[in-house]
Amino acid sequence: MSSSSHVLLIGTNSVESLVPSSLISQVESLLGSHRLEDAFNLADSRRKKLEESIEVDEDESEELRYIYQRIGFQYFTETLFEDAGNNFLNGQLDPRVLVSYYPDLRGNLFDDGDNVDLFAGVAEHMPKEASVEDIIAFNLVRNYSPHLPPNTRSAPTSSELRRILQERAVEMLENFLKKERRRRIAMNLDDEPDQVSSDSKGKARREPHSIRVIIDTVLAKLYARSEKTSDLYDLLLSSNFVVLSEVEEVFKATGQYNALCILYQKGGDVNDEKLLEVWAKIVDGEWVDQDVPEPLLQMISLLTNKRDKALTQRWAIWLTKRDPEAGIRLLTTLRDASTGRRKKERVNLEHDRDLLRQLSEANPAAGKQYLEHILFQKRVNSKELHTQFALICIDEVLQYLNEDEAISKLWKAKTSSYAASSTSKSQKSPQLPSSTSSFLAHFASTTPDSPSKRSRLRAILFLSGSQFYDPASIKVNIEKANRGKLLALEFAVLEGKLGNHKSALHILACELRDALSAEAYCSLGGDVIPAKVAISIAEAAELREWIDVLFPGQPVKGSSKAIPPQSIDRSRSVDGSTKRDLLKILLEVYLGDESPISAERAAQLINSQAMNLDVLTVISMVPPSWPIPSLSSFLSRSFRRITNQKREGEIAKNISTGQNLEVKELTYEPVREAGALLEEELQMEADPVTGEYNEKKSNLDENGANPAPVVEIVPGHVPPEIQDSLLFSEKGSTAAATSGLNDDNDGYRGHGHERDNLR
DSSP states (O other): OOOOOOEEEEOSSOEEEEOOOOHHHHHHHHHHTTOHHHHHHHHHHHHHHHHHSSSOOHHHHHHHHHHHHHHHHHHHHTTOHHHHHHHHHHTTOOHHHHHTTOHHHHTTSOOTTOOOOOOHHHHHTSOOSSSHHHHHHHHHHHHHTTTSSSOTTTOHHHHHHHHHHHHHHHHHHHHHHHHHHHHHHHTTOSOSOOOEEEOTTSOEEEOOOOHHHHHHHHHHHHHHHTTOHHHHHHHHHHOSOOOHHHHHHHHHHHTOHHHHHHHHHHHOGGGHHHHHHHHHHHHTTSSOOTTSOOHHHHHHHHHHHHOOHHHHHHHHHHHTTTOHHHHHHHHHTOOOOOOOHHHHHHHHHHHHHHHHHHHHHHOHHHHHHHHHHHHHTSOOOOHHHHHHHHHHHHHHHHHHHHHOHHHHHHHHHHHHHHHHHHHHHHHHOTTSOSOSSOHHHHHHHHSOOOHHHHHHHHHHHHHHHOSSSOHHHHHHHHHHTTOTTTTHHHHHHHHHHHTOHHHHHHIIIIISOOHHHHHHHHHTTSOSSOHHHHHHHHHHTTOHHHHHHHSTTOOOTTOOOOOOGGGOOSSSOOOHHHHHHHHHHHHHHHHHOOSHHHHHHHHHHHHHTGGGSOHHHHHHHSOTTSOTHHHHHHHHHHHHHHHHHHHHHHHHHHHHHHHHHHHHHHHHHHHHHHOEEEEOOOOOOBOTTTOOBOHHHHTOOTTSOOOSOEEEEBTTBOOGGGTTSHHHHTTTTOHHHHHHHHTOOSOOOSOGGGSOOOO
C-alpha cells in the first residue's frame, strides 16, 4: 500500500520525496530481525486506531488480516502456539489451513484438491513441514542438538518437552476453533449442511465440506479425546454439522458411547442398526457408559416405534436372551404387509418356522412362547408345529418330575387318593355314581398351585383338544421316560387319539378308577375330557385364547361373542352305533378285571346304559356266577323297551296299511278312466354271432308280426282276458263302477298297436 509524502528534498539535479515505510514493510522488517513482539504491538496499535474510526477502510482491514496471519505463522513456526492462535484469530485465518497441520484430526475432511483463499505472502512464509509434530521436532533439533544425548528425538528431556508442546498446539487449535465457531454463528456463516451434487457424467459428487462442518467435526474429536463430555454433548445437541464417519471411531476409542448414540439418533433411520449395536454392547457389559440411560428400554422403544420387520426380528431374537417377554412382545405385534392370502399364509408359515428355530436356539422358553403365539393367536393348523408344541409340553412335565421327586410323590398320592375315594363311595352306595367328579377335576381342585401343576394341566388340555399333532410320538416319549403309570390320564388321551379304545378305557376304568371319564369317553366317541370340564380348567389357568382353538364353538364365561349353532358339536354325543361299541368295550374291560369294584362298576354300567346295550350281548358276556338281582333292573328295562318297540312297530304297520288302502281308493277311478295297454313279456334271445340282444327282432315272429298278445282297455268295455285280473277283482262288479264305465261313450278306440307298449 502506498503512503502519501509530506517532505520533499530538492537537489541540484533531482527532487526526492521522503515516503514513510508502510505497515506491511515495517512488520516484514521486524519479522526479519526476529522482533515478533514489536511486530505484534505495531499491528495491534494499528488495529485499535482502525476500530476507533467511524468508517472502516476495507483495504486497511485486509492489510491487518495479512499482517496478523503473517505474524501468526511466524509464532507457529517457532512453536509459540498460544501467540500464534491469537494472531490467527485476529487475522481471520481460514480454519482449514490450520487444521491441515493436524493430520490425525483432519482425517478425510478435505484433501489436496480442495482450494483455500490465502495471501500469497502468507503462503510463502508458511511452515514447510507437513504437521505440527514435524514443526516441533524441527525446532527441538534446531535449538537443542547436539546438546541432548544421545539425540534430540530419544532423549527423555526432549520427549517431555515434545509432549508439552504438542498439548499446547492442540489446546491452541481448540481455542481457535471455539472462538471462530462463535464468530461464524454470530455472523450466520456456514449455516447449511453439506450438499451433494453431480459431475458432468451424472455421478454423485460431494462438495467440499464447509468451514462450519470442519470446525464442528474437529472440535468433536478434540472434546472426545480430552474427555470434555459436557462440551461434547452441547456441541452435538446444538449442531448438525458433525461428520459421523469422521468421529465414529474416535468416539468408540475414547468411550464416548452416549455421544455416538446422539449422533446415530440425529442421523435418522439409516443409523438404527448401528444405534442398536451400541446399546446392545452396553447391555452386555462389553462397553460401559453411565451417561446412556436404560439402554434395554431404549432398544425396545426404538423397535416398537420403527416397526421395521427385518430389524425387529433380528434384535428381538437377541432380546429374548435378556428380556424374553419383551422380545416375544415385539415379535407378536409385527404385521406382514404382503398381499395374496394363500401366498401370504405359505410365506408366513415358512418364516414362522425359521424364526421359531432361531428363537429356540437363543432361548428355549422364548421359543415355546412364540410357538404358542403361532398356534393360538395366528391359529396355524400345522401338524409339525402342533406336534412340536405337544412334545414341548410333555417334556416340560417330565422335566419337573425328573428334577423334583416330591412332585412325583404328590401326583402318585393324588391318583391313589382319588381311586380310594371312588372305591369307598361305591361300596357305601352301590346304586349311586362312584364319584361326583372326574380325576382331572379332582387333580385341578386339590393339588396346590405350582408351575408343575400348571404345566401338567396345559399339557392335558392341549393333548385333549388339538386334532393336529402326532399322538404316537408323544406316547413314545412318555414310554421312554417310564412315566406311563404316573401320567395315566395323558396316556389315556393318547390311546384314544390313536384309536386304542380298549387300552384307553382300561386306564380310565381300572387304573385311575375314573368311571365318569370312562363313560364320558364312550359318549364322546373317544374324547377323555368333556369340553365343559376342559373349558373350566382353561379359564382357571387363564388360557382363554386356547378355548377358541382347541374347543371351538363352546360358550366362554364372561364372553359376549355369539356362537353359531352349527359350531356347537363337541358337546354333542356321537352316533349311537359308536357309543354302543365303546360301551361294550368298557363292559368287557370291567368284566375282565377281577377286582370287586370293577364288578360293581360293570353292574352299574349295565343298569344305567340299558338303552345302549343289547340284551343278548350282555347276557352272553356276564359271568354265570352273577346273581339275577344285579341284572333285574337292566332286564326289566330292556324287556320293557323291546316290547314297546314291538308295539310301536305294529302300530306303524297298521297305520301304513290303512294309508295304502286310502291311496288305492283315491286312485282307482282315475286309473279306470285312463285305460291301459297290456302286453305280455317276451324272452329275448341273444344273437349267436354278436351275443347282443335285438329288441325289435325279438318282438316279431317269422311273418314280421308281433307275437305278443296285446290287450287294450277302453272305458265302457272290459275284455274277457282281464275280467278276473287284480285291477277288476278289487272293485268287483259294483253298480257304481259299472255305471261309470257304461256311461262313458267317448272312450279311447282305434289306437291298436299305434300306442306305445307298456312294459
